[in-house]
Amino acid sequence: MSLKVGVLGYRFMGKAHANAMARLPMFFPEAPEVERHTLVGRDEDALSDAADRLGFAHTATDWEDAIEAVDVFYNLGPNHVHADPSVAALEAGVPVLSEKPLAEDLESAERMAAAADDAGVPTATAFNYRFVPAIRYAKNLIEDGELGEIHHFRGRYLQDWLVDPEAPWSWRNSEEMAGSGALGDLGAHTVDLARFLVGDVERVSGHLRTFVEQRPVEGEGGEAGETRPVTVDDAYSAQAELEDGAMATFEASRFANGHKNDHAIEVHGSEGSLKFSLERLNELEVLRDRNRGYETILVTDEDDPYVDHWWPPGHVLGWEHTFVHENFEFLSAVDSGSEYHPDFEDGLEVQKALAAIQESDERGEWVDVE
Structure with missing residues (x-):
């Protein structure tokens, strides 16, 4: 059936x-x-x-x-x-x-x-992005203790599709429809990876900025010269404390000229570190010996997460494959009635962190994530 x-x-x-x-x-x-x-x-x-x-x-x-x-x-x-x-x-x-x-x-x-x-x-x-093979590989390294005690998480998500002030207004520019701008659209992914790899966000200090206050209206309902206000952030940054005391920095922008879909994270521990960029999603940079620097691991071997379903080693995957993995896991859970993550509770925990970052920007002080 x-x-x-x-x-x-x-x-x-x-x-x-x-x-x-x-x-x-x-x-x-x-x-x-x-x-x-x-x-x-x-x-x-x-x-x-x-x-x-x-x-x-x-x-x-x-x-x-x-x-x-x-x-x-x-x-x-x-x-x-x-x-x-x-x-x-x-x-x-x-x-x-x-x-x-x-x-x-x-x-x-x-x-x-x-x-x-x-x-x-x-x-x-x-x-x-939880379903990128290299991210799953990174999680396994962290859970196996390869990095030791985690000290730092750094995450940024940079795009440039709104740099042009004449780029048309859309629902993503509306607080009523979107809630926030780069913070929710991009930052939600980064906060989720921090939770997935390291732990919950406990308190934050955030800063939001809107660079273009009005944008032209195009399409049906838009008259020549008509503009609408931009009521969300174009960029945000935040400092955060994660559970067990790890420090974190988050950043996202839709005004980062030259960056198309640059989601990058770093995790630093007492015994090693790792780096990942979505623009090179088949690779994970891992530091195990600080004297020799990072090694680049191509996460395309048959025994790497999900890769046995696709191509021979070295034949890279793309952005669209993450959705196949996500759909496989979710629909399999639906079919079997088993537990699935990230679920709505995970989404809520991220939403709490986003709301705290907005509140921190408004109050100008650190805010606990309740």
């Missing part, structure tokens, strides 16, 4: 997850059988075209109709659309995968996590 999947949203993330579901039977034959059942959107013509391209059998302009028809619900809409459909699906006993950040604000995230707890079905917050 196949799992009927409904997906809200058919643009960037809709393509990524639809592609992942299509790849599962080819490369993960042990995965449950999946039917791309219902695609949800507002524009019927665009929705019909997207359903044909992405392999969905049905469409719906009302997410409530989709929830009634499917076994699993993927909420890939803008942040302010995460809460209501996800809670409704969970109240109907339907497992949910939600894009990150979990919601546009802490209150909505708490409501989603509470609904997940009551429903008792698997949930997922879509932190796909």
Whole structure:
């Protein structure tokens, strides 16, 4: 019996997850059988075209109709659309995968996590970078004690798609719809990797900045010369203390000229260190002997995490493969009724850290992550 999947949203993330579901039977034959059942959107013509391209059998302009028809619900809409459909699906006993950040604000995230707890079905917050083979390799090194006592975590996520002040306004520039800018869009990934690799964020000192206050409106509803205010941050930085006293620094920007999708982390311990960059996602730099410097490990061997499902050693993977791994783990958990992480509780913990960073910027002082 196949799992009927409904997906809200058919643009960037809709393509990524639809592609992942299509790849599962080819490369993960042990995965449950999946039917791309219902695609949800507002524009019927665009929705019909997207359903044909992405392999969905049905469409719906009302997410409530989709929830009634499917076994699993993927909420890939803008942040302010995460809460209501996800809670409704969970109240109907339907497992949910939600894009990150979990919601546009802490209150909505708490409501989603509470609904997940009551429903008792698997949930997922879509932190796909946990499923990069090199990140899994790094986690194994840390858990095996290879780095010793962890002293530092450094994470940055740099992009440059908003450097041009004439770049058009979108929902990602709206506090009402997005909640935050680079902080939630990019920083959520970094905070999640800090939690995944090192431990919970306990207190933060944050700084947010908006560089362009108004952006032009394009498309339907936009008149010549019309602009809308940017009400979120374009960049943020934060100092943090993680559990067991590890120090952390976080940074993200959508104004970092020359950086397209540069998510990089470093972990430093008493016995060694490691470095990773998403722009070289098949590599992990590891320091075991401080006198000899870092060695670059190509994480493409058959016994490396997930790699046995793909190509011979040295044949590298790409960004889209992280979604295949994520979908395999989540849908397998749904099929078996087993535990899955990162779930809505993990998403909530990240949301708490994001909210504390915003509060710290407003208050100008360190804030505990409750």
